[in-house]
Amino acid sequence: EDQVTQSPEALRLQEGESSSLNCSYTVSGLRGLFWYRQDPGKGPEFLFTLYSAGEEKEKERLKATLTKKESFLHITAPKPEDSATYLCALRDFNKFYFGSGTKLNVKP
């Protein structure tokens, strides 16, 4: 069974302090890795899909990268509004295997 592990569980940053979130996975064949952002009490918001090792995607202060064993979500010069829980997920047929998430808190 596919497994998705995210680290750290929680991350506190000062505004402008860049960092990275990790999502490691074990799959028999990568089908797609997805990053979502979730604010408290709301549904996950789609950010990126990565399909193959070496692929990178960017959106504003976020950049997602993928290797054969893990994905990183790099946050450059974060702002308080970037505070949220970031979830990664793998697809296997109909199922999403979600990681447990990284709760990011950016202090002004």
Next chain:
Amino acid sequence: DTEVTQTPKHLVMGMTNKKSLKCEQHMGHRAMYWYKQKAKKPPELMFVYSYEKLSINESVPSRFSPECPNSSLLNLHLHALQPEDSALYLCASSQDTAVTYEQYFGPGTRLTVT
């Protein structure tokens, strides 16, 4: 437009009540999903509809009954729920069930069972 809408936003119900959650998407997606999310946990898949037919039921108790009246609508009928069923219920949709398609989530219905 990548919007999935859900109603109501909040629902409080007793254990003997019958209620329904509604979900709608107008993206032309042919796959729709129900998830349950407890506090500080990732979403857990409950049901999958593909082309308006139930394709996956993740061993969900029969007190939860899904319905897909058409390709844009998804309902979740609730009856005789337990307090432990209190959670955020999320609806999602994707182009179809192929693994390469991302899912788009609605804002959720916060359900409290008293």
